[in-house]
Amino acid sequence: MTQLGVGIIGCGNISTAYCTLAPMFKSLALRAVADINMDAARARAAAFGLRADTVEDLLKAPDIDVIVNLTIPEVHFAVTKRILEAGKHAYSEKPLVLTLAEGEELRELAAAKGLAIGSAPDTFLGGAHQQARAAIDAGDVGKIIGGTCHVMGHGMEAWHPNPDFFYQPGAGPILDIGPYYVTNLIQLLGPVRSVAALATATFATRTIGNGARLGETVPVDTPTNIHALLEFANGATVTLGASWDVWAHRHANMELYGETGSLFVPDPNFFGGAVEIGGQDKEITALPAWDHPFGVPNQEDRANYRCAGLADMAAAIAEGRAHRCSIDLAVHAVDVMTSILKAGEERRFVDLTTSCDRPAPLSPDEARALLAPV
Numbered sequence: 001m002t003q004l005g006v007g008i009i010g011c012g013n014i015s016t017a018y019c020t021l022a023p024m025f026k027s028l029a030l031r032a033v034a035d036i037n038m039d040a041a042r043a044r045a046a047a048f049g050l051r052a053d054t055v056e057d058l059l060k061a062p063d064i065d066v067i068v069n070l071t072i073p074e075v076h077f078a079v080t081k082r083i084l085e086a087g088k089h090a091y092s093e094k095p096l097v098l099t100l101a102e103g104e105e106l107r108e109l110a111a112a113k114g115l116a117i118g119s120a121p122d123t124f125l126g127g128a129h130q131q132a133r134a135a136i137d138a139g140d141v142g143k144i145i146g147g148t149c150h151v152m153g154h155g156m157e158a159w160h161p162n163p164d165f166f167y168q169p170g171a172g173p174i175l176d177i178g179p180y181y182v183t184n185l186i187q188l189l190g191p192v193r194s195v196a197a198l199a200t201a202t203f204a205t206r207t208i209g210n211g212a213r214l215g216e217t218v219p220v221d222t223p224t225n226i227h228a229l230l231e232f233a234n235g236a237t238v239t240l241g242a243s244w245d246v247w248a249h250r251h252a253n254m255e256l257y258g259e260t261g262s263l264f265v266p267d268p269n270f271f272g273g274a275v276e277i278g279g280q281d282k283e284i285t286a287l288p289a290w291d292h293p294f295g296v297p298n299q300e301d302r303a304n305y306r307c308a309g310l311a312d313m314a315a316a317i318a319e320g321r322a323h324r325c326s327i328d329l330a331v332h333a334v335d336v337m338t339s340i341l342k343a344g345e346e347r348r349f350v351d352l353t354t355s356c357d358r359p360a361p362l363s364p365d366e367a368r369a370l371l372a373p374v
Contacts, residue, residue, distance in 0.1 A: 002318040003029040004089070005063045006310070009055055009079055010070030011035040011044040014093060017306045018068060019048040025311035026372040027318065034058040059086040066091060066116075066314060073170045077102040080117065084109050089317065091118040091310045094179040096330040098170045100338060100354070103331035110327060116317055119330035122309025124184045125362045126271025127295015131287060132256075132263055133188055133361050140277060141258030144189055147238040150251035151177045151269075155224065155244035161211025164218045166244075172222040173242035174337050177269065181254070182333045184268035185230070185238060188256065191355040192336045194231045199223035199344025202245040228340045233355065240340075271295060272303030292364045293371060311370045312362070324359040332356040 006028050008015055015033065022030040032051040035041040045052035058064060059082060066089035069079045077097045083090040084106065096119040097103045110117045123129065136144060151173060157163040165171055186192070201224045205217040225245040230238045241251065254265040264284065266273025272295040278284040294305045309325035316323035332354045339350040 003027055004065040004314040004317065006030045006066055006068060006314075007053070007058045007061060007064040008033045008068045008070055009035070009058060009083075011037070011040040012070060015044055015070050017304070018070065019044065019050070021305065021307045022310070024305070024372060025307055025314075025370055027311050027314035027370065028307065031063055032058055032061060059083065059088070065089060066310070068310065069093060072165055073098060073175065074165075077106065080106055081109065084113060084115055084117070087113065087115070089116045089313070091313060091325075092120065092330075094120040095175050095334055095337065096327075097334055098175065098338075100331070100335050103327075103334050107327050107331060116313055116323065117327040117330075118309055118313040118323055118325040119327070120306075120309060120325065121180045121183050121268075122306065122312075122325050123180055123268055123271050124187045124359075125294055125308045125312070125324060125367070126303060126305065127290055127292030127364075127367075128266050128271065128273040128275055129184055129187070129268065130292055130362050130367075131275045131290040131295070132265045135263060135275065135277065135287065136188055136256070136258075137361070140261065141256070141263050141279075142260035144234070144236045144256050144258050146236055147185075147254065147256040148241075148251070149181050149185070149238060149254045150241040150249070151181055151253070152241060152243045152246040152249050152251060154247055155206060157206040157218070158209040161208070161213060163206065163208060167206060167218060167220040167222060167224070169222050172224055172226075173244050174223070174226055174340055178240075178242055178337050178340075179333055180268040181240060181242070182336050183329065184254070184265070186329060186333060186336075186356065187359050188265075189232050189234060189236050189238075190358050191233045191332055192230050192352055193233045194349050194351045195228055195336060195339050195343050196349045197226055197228040197340045197344035198347070199226045199341060201225065223341065223344055226340065226344055228343070230336070270302060271305050272297060290364070293367045294362075308367070308370065315370060322360070324362065326356075326359065328356040329359055
């Protein structure tokens with residue numbers, strides 16, 4: 001398989017995961033990192049044996065084919081646009097952009113230049129979620145008619161030393177954690193037709209509980225408690241609760257209800273976990289363990305295969321096929337999430353203006369084909 005030269009813009013915390021995991025995939029040759037803070041770039045490069053470039057130098061580097069955008073969400077659009085304008089393929093951390101108009105502009109620019117864009121999350125490629133997909137596609141619980149999803153907690157300020165951006169427009173639980181849930185729902189059920197929501201921000205400020213700014217308060221300028229309804233094009237209706245105002249709860253991450261049974265899907269924020277199924281006898285049991293490489297724990301007791309979406313995109317470019325973490329999927333997910341926020345603000349239903357195909361499933365053999373020889 002042809003390797004693509006990979007560079008990274010943005011050397012914050014998430015870059016450690018990309019630098020650690022990229023060598024697992026045979027289509028990726030990670031070569032350089034860049035950041036507006038060159039000290040951060042040099043530190044990350046030294047830790048992983050990479051080259052530290054300025055952003056401008058990385059954009060011009062002849063040995064770089066695809067650049068991964070790990071900057072903060074509010075500049076995702078601007079940085080990805082620069083990557084495309086430089087003639088490089090682009091892969092962005094989630095969310096791809098913060099508005100539908102930005103997503104459409106990137107899609108048009110990439111098409112005009114004959115370039116690919118991919119976007120996290122790629123956790124839906126994990127063994128657990130691909131097993132859930134296989135069960136749905138096999139009709140094991142009949143046609144999905146409804147479901148519930150919950151991602152709830154009390155935010156990031158207790159552990160994150162600089163949690164400010166989590167509580168600003170462009171973040172909050174819908175745009176920060178929501179991409180994992182929305183993207184997984186789309187790959188399981190297909191595109192969303194319309195949404196409704198109620199959205200509030202319970203606390204006007206948050207108090208930092210860790211690091212040098214311990215005790216400092218930060219303002220909350222985006223909804224942090226959202227209850228949404230999603231109507232899918234196939235007729236299924238799903239409740240999504242996303243909140244950083246909850247201290248404790250007993251809701252499951254994701255339950256999908258079919259005409260003949262129910263499917264219990266583990267946290268879409270992660271690659272692995274047990275998939276459970278329940279039928280008319282009301283008994284809930286775990287599906288047999290699936291021999292999927294992206295479900296095997298590889299970091300303590302957790303499966304983490306971040307870069308799988310990037311690797312699939314690199315392989316797809318070489319093979320001339322569509323990649324799974326596609327621009328169409330990412331733009332539709334942005335449309336869903338921003339429409340939820342709009343529905344919450346305006347207290348009404350919002351019809352979506354985009355759609356997408358379900359990404360192709362990733363079988364165990366196809367996943368193994370992405371991995372570098374051990």
